[in-house]
Amino acid sequence: MPQDPRLEALQNGLLHRIESYVPVRGRPAPPRPALIEAFRRYPRHHFLPRYRPADQPEGPARAPGDADFPEGAYHDRPLCYVDEHGISLPASCSEPGFIFHLAELLDVRPGHRVLEIGCGTGWLLAILAHAAGPDGKVVGVEINPALQALAARNLAAAGATNAIAVAGDGLTAAGPGPFDRIIMTASAWQLPTRILSLLAKAGLPFFQFVTKACPKKFTLWSGAARRWCRA
Numbered sequence: 001m002p003q004d005p006r007l008e009a010l011q012n013g014l015l016h017r018i019e020s021y022v023p024v025r026g027r028p029a030p031p032r033p034a035l036i037e038a039f040r041r042y043p044r045h046h047f048l049p050r051y052r053p054a055d056q057p058e059g060p061a062r063a064p065g066d067a068d069f070p071e072g073a074y075h076d077r078p079l080c081y082v083d084e085h086g087i088s089l090p091a092s093c094s095e096p097g098f099i100f101h102l103a104e105l106l107d108v109r110p111g112h113r114v115l116e117i118g119c120g121t122g123w124l125l126a127i128l129a130h131a132a133g134p135d136g137k138v139v140g141v142e143i144n145p146a147l148q149a150l151a152a153r154n155l156a157a158a159g160a161t162n163a164i165a166v167a168g169d170g171l172t173a174a175g176p177g178p179f180d181r182i183i184m185t186a187s188a189w190q191l192p193t194r195i196l197s198l199l200a201k202a203g204l205p206f207f208q209f210v211t212k213a214c215p216k217k218f219t220l221w222s223g224a225a226r227r228w229c230r231a
Contacts, residue, residue, distance in 0.1 A: 018096055018100045021100065023101055035131060038126065044074065045070045047126070048069075049064070050081070061086055102206055111133065114181045118170070138162060139174055140164065140165040142165060170186065171194060182203065
């Protein structure tokens with residue numbers, strides 16, 4: 001079935017912004033073909049529940065079925081999940097340009113086992129699963145049971161059979177390691193070094209943590225240099 005021309009134009013516009021993304025720190029890292037394939041295969045709006053733009057906390061929420069629901073999904077900005085009462089949840093679907101930048105740096109390869117902590121409704125989980133291929137496995141952990149349940153439904157509907165979403169705490173619900181790649185898109189006040197116990201010897205993790213000096217930043221462990229680096 002041919003794709004809706006309006007939706008295709010929205011996707012093309014967002015993909016251009018993703019490919020042109022320039023991080024605050026570090027060099028640009030345009031997504032590789034496997035990630036672009038995943039972007040096409042798993043449209044962002046298919047993974048979204050009711051939402052509002054993160055920079056419009058008092059603005060109207062958009063719900064599936066609304067005429068402008070897909071259009072709002074294809075701006076390069078974070079979107080806050082909204083419950084049935086119109087209240088923004090303390091969780092969001094992050095800015096696509098930033099997420100694909102991290103996904104490229106994470107360097108997921110076919111056959112990798114990947115852990116995402118804070119998987120939300122499963123969009124990044126599906127993208128990473130595509131990069132890991134049919135011989136890989138991706139596990140997402142989400143502390144909010146409603147979001148985890150939606151992620152599980154989204155993954156099943158999308159046919160991402162090598163990805164699962166489980167509810168619970170990021171460290172205890174992930175199951176046994178080791179994982180070749182770990183990305184934590186939930187925020188932490190300090191580097192969660194205990195999670196490194198789940199990491200394979202040559203693995204690579206990304207963690208987001210918050211400080212007074214810098215509200216949000218991503219940090220990765222460089223296995224070769226044996227040190228933490230800013231993404």
